[in-house]
Amino acid sequence: MANIGYIQVVRHCNHFCGFCSNPTTPYQHTFESMKVLVDDFVERGYFGVILTGGEPSLHPELPRIARYARDRGLHVRMITNGWRLADDAFAKEMADAGLSLVHVSVYSVRPDVEERLRGTPGTLEKAFAAVENANRHGIDVNINCVINKLNADHLDENIRHWMTHHPYIRHFVWNNLDPSMGRAEVNQDQYTPRLADFELSLHRALKMLHGSGRTFRVEKVPLCYMTDFAWASTETRKIVKGEERIVHFLDAKQTVRQTDWEHIYNESCAVCSLRTICGGLFDRGNAYDPAELYPVFIDRDAVVEKIIRDPKDPSYEFRSLDDWRTDFERRIAEARAAGPRKPHGDRPDQPPPSMSPGNGPAVGQITEQGLRLFEAKRQSEGRKAAQHGIALERTDDALPPPTNDPDA
Numbered sequence: 001m002a003n004i005g006y007i008q009v010v011r012h013c014n015h016f017c018g019f020c021s022n023p024t025t026p027y028q029h030t031f032e033s034m035k036v037l038v039d040d041f042v043e044r045g046y047f048g049v050i051l052t053g054g055e056p057s058l059h060p061e062l063p064r065i066a067r068y069a070r071d072r073g074l075h076v077r078m079i080t081n082g083w084r085l086a087d088d089a090f091a092k093e094m095a096d097a098g099l100s101l102v103h104v105s106v107y108s109v110r111p112d113v114e115e116r117l118r119g120t121p122g123t124l125e126k127a128f129a130a131v132e133n134a135n136r137h138g139i140d141v142n143i144n145c146v147i148n149k150l151n152a153d154h155l156d157e158n159i160r161h162w163m164t165h166h167p168y169i170r171h172f173v174w175n176n177l178d179p180s181m182g183r184a185e186v187n188q189d190q191y192t193p194r195l196a197d198f199e200l201s202l203h204r205a206l207k208m209l210h211g212s213g214r215t216f217r218v219e220k221v222p223l224c225y226m227t228d229f230a231w232a233s234t235e236t237r238k239i240v241k242g243e244e245r246i247v248h249f250l251d252a253k254q255t256v257r258q259t260d261w262e263h264i265y266n267e268s269c270a271v272c273s274l275r276t277i278c279g280g281l282f283d284r285g286n287a288y289d290p291a292e293l294y295p296v297f298i299d300r301d302a303v304v305e306k307i308i309r310d311p312k313d314p315s316y317e318f319r320s321l322d323d324w325r326t327d328f329e330r331r332i333a334e335a336r337a338a339g340p341r342k343p344h345g346d347r348p349d350q351p352p353p354s355m356s357p358g359n360g361p362a363v364g365q366i367t368e369q370g371l372r373l374f375e376a377k378r379q380s381e382g383r384k385a386a387q388h389g390i391a392l393e394r395t396d397d398a399l400p401p402p403t404n405d406p407d408a
């Protein structure tokens, strides 16, 4: 299986998105603490690693850890806002270090909307420069986009822009807003879209890309809102192929290993033909309305076949529908035998205990220096939040005491 792991290398950022689900924490990584996590992915036989954040390019040792991961055989990727890659020398340094693929996140090609969503002026020009630089230095470029209330009506306009002005970009990823964590949790009303808000523009965008031969993935969107392209759902692909995902969060959650891709359903989902391969409604924050879900009656196995026979995804083991069914039924029986999933209590931002491996390596550490930087950042972000009329994320988790201080 083509498992790909995530390492949050920092948790601070030079932008200030009102729906950031992974905002600043006092945890910090050294090269050594990241190296342990890379080694763990190698031992698990993972295909690649995604360096993410916060804004990962702000870690001074990012090129070094990218090079180390590449030398250990991992496909190295990064999710970035593109601000630093707009510097051609940095883009070249990352290419030389082994960065193979960069996901540049852009929410809207309308400058006023992008500025409002980023809480920072001038980010769009930087993102455009970043994709040009990365492409020039041989790094594959994907565009990531968080679907939210402000861009829901023009996802297709974004795609038209990319296809016209940056035709070398061949793959696009959408994430519907996760309203359960960080600033997204406390600003749900401002940013969480209704599913119906983006249904049409998403469909137009996917149709345009598909017609042009480009590829895409869509995460956290129930299949009834992307029926024609159900095979492109990240959750559905993982359910069909039995894949897992490990995320090393640089916060109190630490490591989360996700093998269960099912979320929330409503009663009518019981009669839906796609129920067994649909991730449902991703909502641990009670921000979406399950009444928006509606059953569909299309051929499930046609969706499955598109996934297991995808020539651009050569890692999957079972290529015939019969073999897939046998494997899928075995996995369902194992999940039933393991019993129902545990609820995650009154903290929707915390994953259920069943998703944590528990005995993994420590993910970063809190130092005296990290705490000082965190407090300073918190103050400056408090001022930005007031200026933009948004709330600052909760930090009511009990922080563990500092573990050491390399600068002391």
Ligand code: SF4
Pocket: 222, 223, 224, 225, 265, 266, 268, 269, 272, 273, 274, 275, 278, 279, 280, 281, 293, 294, 295, 296
């Ligand atoms: S009705 Fe339910 S199971 Fe069917 S596609 Fe929608 S969310 Fe998925």
